[in-house]
Amino acid sequence: MxxxxxxxxxxxxxxxxxxxxxxxxxxxxxxxxxxxxxxxxxxxxxxxxxxxxxxxxxxxxxxxxxxxTLATLSRGYRRQTKGFLLANDETTVEDIGDEPFQFHSKFEDLLVCVDEDRRHGIAELRKLKSAPxxxxxxxxxxxxxxxxxxxxxxxxxxxxxxxxxxxxxxxxxxxxxxxxxxxxxxxxxxxxxxxxxxxxxxxxxxxxxxxxxxxxxxIDYSSVLKGQKGDMSLDLLKGRKFTLVTGIANPKPFLQYLESFKLDFKHLNFKDHHDFSESEIAMLKNEELIITTEKDYMRLSPHFKHQDNLFYLPIEVxxxxxxxxxxxxxxxxxxx
CATH class of the missing domain: 3.40.50 (Rossmann fold)
Structure with a gap:
């Protein structure tokens, strides 16, 4: 390449x-x-x-x-829908894309919508009874x-x-x-x-x-890992083998942060916005412990509803x- x-x-x-x-x-x-x-x-x-x-x-x-009152408007990269869509309680990551779904999951009162045409998306948002x-x-x-x-x-x-x-x-x-x-x-x-x-x-x-x-x-990394069935202190990773899964454009800062703690892990690196296949999901489910980014967690977590081995590390600017x-x-x- x-x-x-x-x-x-x-x-x-x-x-x-x-x-x-x-x-x-x-x-x-x-x-x-x-x-x-x-x-x-x-x-x-x-x-x-x-x-x-x-x-x-x-x-x-x-x-x-x-x-x-706020709204975010994104293209919804690699979503499985078209046109204007306003997120609601039934919305999935496939409907709006991983990044908008992350906003929707974190901020309760935030209006989150997607539209390839930002001008059209803004017009639709302003038509809402509770316009942002x-x-x-x-x-x-x-x-x-x-x-x-x-x-x-x-x-x-x-x-x-x-x-x-x-x-x-x-x-x-x-x-x-x-x-x-x-x-x-x-x-x-x-x-x-x-x-x-x-x-x-x-x-x-x-x-x-x-x-x-x-x-x-x-990047300000949290000291607490988040999972569907509870949180886990980052300190508990010391002396424990785990698998790091990333599907982001540049995982290097995340890698360097984890390596600074001298942690023992293997890294599975996928392309940005990677859509995990059924075989990849099945492979990951067999891993003892998976740490991933918040964006990747949005795509992976629906497949791990009955498991407690998937966590992400929150970050802030x-x-x-x-x-x-x-x-x-x-x-x-x-x-x-």
Whole structure:
């Protein structure tokens, strides 16, 4: 695959022209974007792959849910349905996808919906009797038919968009200049000991426009594993063999965290949003103890209802200068 992507390098300039021209046509108004008179916040990235959008959406939900009614709107990647769907008590992970189902499972009063067409999804949400006051768009940075009022752009510490190139050789969905549309940039999955000197160097590489703040976030892991039949302290994994199952874009930070405790485990690594087959489920059910990510747990747990060997480790985003970030978001919201 690596060699094939290198061979496709001549296509990169063509992809650049197409995506740059698309953005320019939106910028000058030839292609129309819909704006809204209520708070719409978009979280996204310039690249394919995991940059931590789900934890950031959850961060924003926790920040705003006490003051306003909220909804999340996602595409519902790899779901088995089409069109607009609002989650309810009967909704399954297959109906809306793993990440929206995670939101639905964690936040009782949150409206969670999916729609490939974000503009249509917003219109349907606003028709509801209990219409949300704030809508959070998940992975919508390139969905330019909608013009959000506030954009949070994420880029991974281990693969900054400033050091990447466009598809198909690189991982960028659009030119790096697209970052100028963001209100704030968050460098995600940073090491906890990231110092100010390195932060300054990263900001220099990202070259933000005037007034565009750059924040740094790390992953805050829980000390308690969650399972269907109860919780388990992470300390109880010491001296006990287990199987780590991941189906996310970048499992490296999770691996490094577990390895820091010198735990004894084998790692089964699947592709992002992996749909586990019946044979894979049967194989996993024979494992003595399985630890997985929260997103993977959403897909696996329906198959483990009568077993107590499946657990996930919750995570949250930890932001530097959190007060400033929170203030910027709330200042935007309070304009309406």
């Amino acid at each position: 690596y060699l094939l992507r290198k061979l496709l390098l001549p296509i990169v300039p063509v992809y650049y022209v197409v995506t740059w021209m698309r953005n320019k046509l939106y910028d000058v108004g030839v292609f129309k974007s819909t704006e809204y008179n209520f708070p719409v916040i978009a979280v996204g990235n310039l690249s394919v792959g995991g940059t931590g959008k789900t934890p950031m959406i959850e961060y924003l939900v926790r920040l705003l849910k006490e003051d306003r 006051e704030i809508i959070l768009l998940d992975d919508a940075f390139q969905h330019r038919k909608v013009k959000a009022g506030f954009y949070v752009l994420l880029t991974s510490y281990s693969k900054l968009y400033a050091n990447d190139i466009l598809l198909p050789t690189g991982d960028l969905r659009e030119p790096r200049s697209g970052a100028k549309r963001a209100d704030v940039i968050v460098v995600t999955k940073c090491p906890n000991n990231l110092d100010e000197v390195e932060k300054t160097e990263i900001i220099k590489q990202l070259n933000p426009r005037e007034g565009q703040e750059v924040f740094f976030s790390s 930890k932001l530097d200068r959190a007060e400033l970030f929170n203030s910027k978001v709330k200042t935007f919201v309070n304009q309406f």
